[in-house]
Amino acid sequence: MDRPQGEILVTLPLHDFFKFLTRRSLYMAGFIIVIMFVVIGCIAPYILTRPEEAWGTAYDLRKAFQPPSLDHPFGTDAYGRDMLNRVILGSRYSLIIAIGVVGLSLVIGVVIGLVAGYLGGAIGTTLMRLADMFLAYPPLLLAVALAAILGRGVLTTIIALAVSWWPWYARLMYVTVNSVKVAPYVEAAKAIGLGRAAIMFRHVLPNSLIPVLTQAMLDMGSAILEAAALSFLGVGVPPPIPEWGRLISEGWVYISKAYWISFFPGLALLITAIGFNLFGDAVKEYLNPRLRNIGGGL
């Protein structure tokens, strides 16, 4: 495949970004959390010490409600299942859902924002008003309705969140495209007689991606939190999948006598979200020379 012309993405050297990170300890911490989360999410099924308990297929009521100990660092739940194993496996679902939601929203949002921004006029206005309508939708309604129709599950959760998520990217893309489409190289492409689609996808698209990709990076933490919220309310991922939001809601009833069932999954959620937010900030600051030149950051 031939490369689109005028691409800026490839000119950002990775080692420069890494050097930028090493000078900012908190950003580095965020980066490490994100890497650890992704790695654990990928290899989770292979590092479990009690896989049946993690998947929820085996239980032992005699071991129920054991507080954190050396044997069970995160304690055990109401069915005597080891919480550490369940939390580790849970990271996989948070990872899948976050990538799914942000990825799907990116695809829809970028295409709609690009078309609306480049074509403008009545088509542009109509598309953006459509985006407004979806934006006004609390993801909950979609999750409830989709759960009723398709059944609860990972895919349903991803679709429900993505449907109310893409308008943010469409809006951002719309604004970016509007400023990119008047650039001289776009005029030049028009002048040599390139078709609309070719200009849109080969010239405008690659040059409008950076803001929306940065935003996507910043949103990963929120996507994880929102998915957990849906599961907490019982309309996200169904049992016995140990998604973090679900684990917290399972511990809700026992919170006064066995706080650890809810506490540790929530802590995992909090640390992961902090990691993504710090890392997102790092990417944003790195890509924004204005912020960088003032110096500092975390």
Add this chain to the structure above:
Amino acid sequence: MPISRGYLVKRIVMLFLVVFGVLVIAFIITRVIPARPELLWAGPHAKAEQIERARQDLHLDKPIYIQLYYYLADFLRGNWGVSWRTRQPVLLDIISCLPATLELTITAFLLAFVIGVFLGLVAAVNYNKFIDKAISLISTVMASTPVFWLALILQTVFGIWLQVLPAGMRVDLSLAIKTGFKPITNFYLLDALLQLNMPVFLDVVKRMVLPVITLMMYPLGLTIRMTRSLAVEALQELYVKALEVWGLPKKLVLYRYVLKNVIAPVIASLGLSFGYTITGALMVELVFVYPGIGYYIGMALLSFDYPAILGGIVFVAIIYSVANLVVDIIHAWIDPRVRF
């Protein structure tokens, strides 16, 4: 006011279009996609004749555009269906729950705004020093906290273990009866003040502390981050340098000139986070047993009460659209550079 009448009319027309779109989407999701919508509408334990009645209520025997017409007409007439859980008209339920939620969210938003702008400015002035880094880290943690988890933890620690703050409900009912407290506006803080009922006022405040703190986290983190980054950029501007060279005290420059430039975009983004906060309110109210709209929708969710869920969420979508319009108007009003 820098808003032209034409713009306002255009925005209000747009608002109606968006609400119309929201209703159509709700119609498609609940009436068109499911194979037998009457089953959802009549409830899990409905008998055959109840299902038949639901079929007629929903006009499912007629063509789809007639169904849509009836749906919209019913909606406008305030006929939003009957909740199976409370056996009351959904709209009535929602309106009686509204003040509780507004009291909670408005308090949380105001506090988040005032504290957030202040801390954000402090961070910006001390840019890159220890205070700045500490505030920035705290704001990141705040924006990353799972609301429902924090609610559970706070309730367990302060409500159950330490027993310093009462958890659940808006007011102690026996105290309310003993002191003759009568809700008028259903904004309990206001009602208690109007009736000069101090014990009830304090009780209401105590019960609001934990929900408000939980609900405040996200908007507070957001406000600090926004204010900080905007103020850091504003402090680099030439007009600030000019004012300083001119000999104005730093504090005056900060609060009179920098603040003005920072506050409008902060309000705009706070307004946009309103939708997120409503979902937050849902979980916070559910955990703290605080009887507002969030609790209502949450209970409806747990009991699969479809008319109530739908009514509640369409209502939230409308509130959200209206809030966006109001935020845009406020934005234009305080920032003369924004002209519509």
